[in-house]
Amino acid sequence: MRAKDAVGRYGEEVAAAHLVRAGWEVVDRNWRGASGEIDIVALHGEELVVVEVKTRTGTGYGHPAEAVTPAKLARLRRLAGQWLAAHELRPRGVRIDVLAVLVRRGGTPSVEHLVGVV
Structure with missing residues (x-):
């Protein structure tokens, strides 16, 4: 596994644990649809x-959340629809959040949760 992939996978583990500690229910991870992949689906x-x-x-290339472009958000909206079409769950609402994880060498990762990114 490439180092970049390992960092990304670790960040997803940190993010999922963060949501569970906050009382959320993680219902799916790394779900693949026709338009790409959803990292985490939660209630x-x-x-x-x-x-x-x-x-x-690090932030040498900017804050992690800066990597979520308008094109990526559009793809996530399509994927949300695909996920709902493939599952029987009918929630009251749907939104897209971004969890920005910053992993410093030897330190505790920090998580910034951006709610309702449009």
């Missing part, structure tokens, strides 16, 4: 949340 109360996780080891 926050009665709302379905498609979670994009971006992980970096």
Whole structure:
């Protein structure tokens, strides 16, 4: 596994644990649809949340959340529809959140949760 892939996978583990500690229910991970992949699908109360996780080891290339472009958000909206079509779950609402994970060498990862990114 490439180092970049390992960092990304670690960030997804950190993000999922963060959501579970906050009382969320993680219902799917790394779900693949025709338009790409959803990192995490979770329930926050009665709302379905498609979670994009971006992980970096530093900010030399910007904050992790800066990697979520308008094109990526459009793809996540399509994927949310595909996920709902493939599952029987009918939530009250659907939104897209971004979890930005910053992993510093030898330190505890920090998680910034951006809610309802449009």
